[in-house]
Amino acid sequence: MDIRSMESEELIQLMREMNEPSYRAKQIFAWLHERMATDYDQMSDIPGTLRDKLRAAYPLTVLTVDRMQESAKDGTRKYLFRLPDGNYVETVFMRYKHGNSVCISSQVGCRMGCRFCASTLEGLTRDLEPSEMVEQIYAVSRDTGERVSNIVVMGIGEPLDNYDNLIKFYRLITSDKGLDISGRNITVSTCGIVPGIYRLADEHLQLTLALSLHAPTDELRRTIMPIANEYTIEELIKACKYYADTTGRRISLEYSLIGGVNDSMKDADGLSRIAHRIGAHINLIPVNNVKEREFKRGNRESIAAFKNKLEKNANNVTIRREIGQDIDASCGQLRHKRITSV
Numbered sequence: 001m002d003i004r005s006m007e008s009e010e011l012i013q014l015m016r017e018m019n020e021p022s023y024r025a026k027q028i029f030a031w032l033h034e035r036m037a038t039d040y041d042q043m044s045d046i047p048g049t050l051r052d053k054l055r056a057a058y059p060l061t062v063l064t065v066d067r068m069q070e071s072a073k074d075g076t077r078k079y080l081f082r083l084p085d086g087n088y089v090e091t092v093f094m095r096y097k098h099g100n101s102v103c104i105s106s107q108v109g110c111r112m113g114c115r116f117c118a119s120t121l122e123g124l125t126r127d128l129e130p131s132e133m134v135e136q137i138y139a140v141s142r143d144t145g146e147r148v149s150n151i152v153v154m155g156i157g158e159p160l161d162n163y164d165n166l167i168k169f170y171r172l173i174t175s176d177k178g179l180d181i182s183g184r185n186i187t188v189s190t191c192g193i194v195p196g197i198y199r200l201a202d203e204h205l206q207l208t209l210a211l212s213l214h215a216p217t218d219e220l221r222r223t224i225m226p227i228a229n230e231y232t233i234e235e236l237i238k239a240c241k242y243y244a245d246t247t248g249r250r251i252s253l254e255y256s257l258i259g260g261v262n263d264s265m266k267d268a269d270g271l272s273r274i275a276h277r278i279g280a281h282i283n284l285i286p287v288n289n290v291k292e293r294e295f296k297r298g299n300r301e302s303i304a305a306f307k308n309k310l311e312k313n314a315n316n317v318t319i320r321r322e323i324g325q326d327i328d329a330s331c332g333q334l335r336h337k338r339i340t341s342v
């Protein structure tokens with residue numbers, strides 16, 4: 001196993017196996033997750049002989065910046081990171097009044113096939129390791145020199161399709177021996193894998209669950225998201241209610257507004273009813289145009305009318321801040337360009 005994916009207990013076990021005192025585990029964990037080391041040579045309080053043994057057996061997972069685009073408008077940075085095996089993932093750094101937020105990827109590609117999304121154009125290559133998920137945050141922190149306080153797992157991939165690594169990632173990033181990020185400041189977005197939602201609820205974590213709904217009826221949802229052929233909206237509502245009741249955390253409904261597809265007043269009423277049944281907050285996302293996809297963003301007036309309708313229906317609603325419009329901020333576009341240009 002990759003050493004940056006190891007939790008404290010696993011590192012203690014490793015030190016035992018190497019006939020080293022257990023306090024070394026604590027030191028190494030702090031180097032890997034608090035000081036975000038990129039090389040064993042930085043670990044100045046670890047003896048050289050141990051560093052050499054670790055270097056030979058456990059090469060450190062470090063992401064390298066292949067490309068970085070910074071928005072001239074709001075300072076949003078989009079990174080294309082190269083993984084140690086030559087694959088690529090995208091990570092986005094955003095500054096908000098309440099602190100810095102990083103949106104990370106959970107897989108290389110995605111097999112969910114949502115029709116408005118560039119991340120799925122080449123299918124799923126592989127899952128990301130927990131180390132590769134935390135390293136996206138560490139690499140951004142090193143590059144910006146700024147502290148990250150919020151994380152959204154909403155980049156390339158379906159997090160609940162990489163369940164065990166997601167949970168391990170959560171434990172590493174919230175560890176008080178590492179960056180100590182509050183679970184309440186972590187949002188995990190799913191396209192709606194019902195058994196995964198129940199499983200996550202039973203972990204009793206503090207994270208916020210965001211459900212990518214994108215359509216108020218099964219019929220329409222099936223035309224946008226293949227996962228809707230597996231699970232109905234009724235099943236999703238039941239699972240979300242269970243999540244909210246079990247964890248005490250409010251669900252967020254993500255709704256990509258696609259011009260002429262899901263932005264009618266009837267759609268708004270349908271979305272309202274679902275949100276009221278779950279007690280969910282609604283986050284509207286005016287969809288970004290993806291060249292390879294036929295979906296287009298609606299105009300400003302239709303987006304405002306949709307939001308007004310929801311507010312009239314007494315829903316709690318926000319429009320996702322339009323960040324990075326002058327860069328390829330839509331998820332998966334940078335990676336898609338990179339791998340199709342090789």
Ligand code: SF4
Nearest residue numbers: 110112114117120157
């Ligand atoms: S929206 Fe998310 S789940 Fe759907 S294809 Fe894109 S990355 Fe996968």
